[in-house]
Amino acid sequence: MKPETWTLPDDLPAGKLPVTITYLEMAEPPAGPARARPEGVDGPVRAWPCPPAYYRFLYDTVGDPWLWEYRRRMAPERLAEILADPAVEVHVVALGGVPAGYIELDAEKLAMDGTMDVAYFGLMPWAIGRGIGPWLLDWGVRLAWAKPGARRLTVNTCTFDHSSALGLYQRMGFRPLHTEDKLVDDPRLTGLLPLTAAPHIPLARRP
Template sequence: MADHTFSLTRPALPINDTPGRLSVIVTYLEMTAPPAHPPLERPKGDLALVRANPPSWSFYRYLYDTVGEPWLWHERRRMPRKELERSLNDPRVEVWVLYVNGTPAGYAEIDRREAATDLAYFGMLPDFIGLKLGPWLLDTAIRLAWDGGATKLVVNTCSFDHPRALPLYQRMGFVPVRHVVREIHDPRVNGPLPRSAGPHVPIVE
């Protein structure tokens, strides 16, 4: 089901008491010009931002699974390995990995295969959330997207994501263009995610 009613702020999440189902609001945002603000100051410490060119399937899945499990990311867990590898091996798909003291701390995935460049995935590993690294990584990824020839940059976030995700995207210059309400099968119920995933989202049974 879908509700295309738009507001600058995310609407209230509908109550869903259907066993094994979840309601989610997806917010689509876009940026039509490079950021007007100066680049954020690089955080102190031993940081390195490196493009995995391309990442191996196993390393990518480590990043995706570890970053996404708290927020119920499940699409790439369902994707057949060969299909995912085709995407990762496409030179128009860029996976930028942030390392802190030699340890992966977060990543951003820039997909240039469509007319609008898509910031397809962005997030921090749980151990590095709250250390003020995320805004710098996002700001840097946005600039990499524009420097690589983007004419429009798009991203989406949903009500499963960190509550600061949507305000952060807006602070960096993205503008919401639509909200869509969807009902999905809970990926923790006979699905690809463990039942411990997304502790902030109750399982309806």
Template sequence: MADQPFSLTRPALPAPSRPGLLPVIVTYLEMTAPPAREPVRRPDGDLALLRANPPTWSFYRYLYDTVGEPWLWHERRRMPRKELERSIHDPLVEVWVLHVDGTPAGYAELDRRTRETDLAYFGLIPDFIGRKLGPWLLDSAIRKAWEGGAKKLVVNTCSFDHPKALPLYQSMGFVPTRHVMREVRDPRLDGVLPRSAGPHIPITE
């Protein structure tokens, strides 16, 4: 792992060093003051943003797995159940679930357990991508973070994520602070994720 020379633009992704590994560039961003802009317009329809307080393990895993499968989210699939429950049941961790017509459509997770409030996870269930829900959900999560007493708000996104993720964070007021290059074992090769996951990322064996 090595820090890359800083640029507002994410560096080019290198080739993997050997089969079975996936290069990934993680971009870290921060926001040091609440947004001064107007809130994002609420999309039309029957929308509700509700805190799962706390979520059950099975419901959380449904959200994490369904939102994250296209983008190779794998860390919490590997996490032992009791360890994950300790995290999501901590009162300083907030899981805000977007419902559209009564159906879960995405979520944002705020972790206040350190001095910096971390927007740990954010995303939409694939069925709801393309309906202009993402900017409103992200803006709502940002405002809830500051309303809840954040001193600084941080987030990271990586080259596995939707290509619009990094520009969206920046448009909301997050400023990139560093890029970190990593290589990870392809979770599809270990059965942590199905081989159909992350269709935009080729499997190398």
């Protein structure tokens, strides 16, 4: 399924894109049975410590269609520090031996208030539509809840993401807490992402 094509307002400041971020939480573990693994899928396998170059391959390939840019801006030393932290888990799934997507869990706040965060979750473009996404998210959610002391799960999504992302999180048991409207720099115009990224979102007006 192709993402919906955007239409940008005419009065946006040069170089800016509008985005709405939705923050969600899950207050109790899933009640039903776990989803069945899609045929042919291997993993998830935890990559730890995840080599930064491999992580950037995953992050960039999964995130280019949705304008993921935060980790692209991150200094290599800081990214390596995050990936070496035992509280950060990067779990990769493969199809036919080829990486198909990943889910990243962050237990940084687990000891403080019982929060597990789904920091990143997504599929390679070629793997979308094969039933892998709902299964991988369900698998990750159950893994997060299995951590001793886990009392809530958090995640966020935004209007740059696939149009079905918010609905998927809600079907999994997450409920929206609040939203935030922002104007952000178009990362394709700043050089962080290629101009061909996220073709469903028109380029911002050039400064």
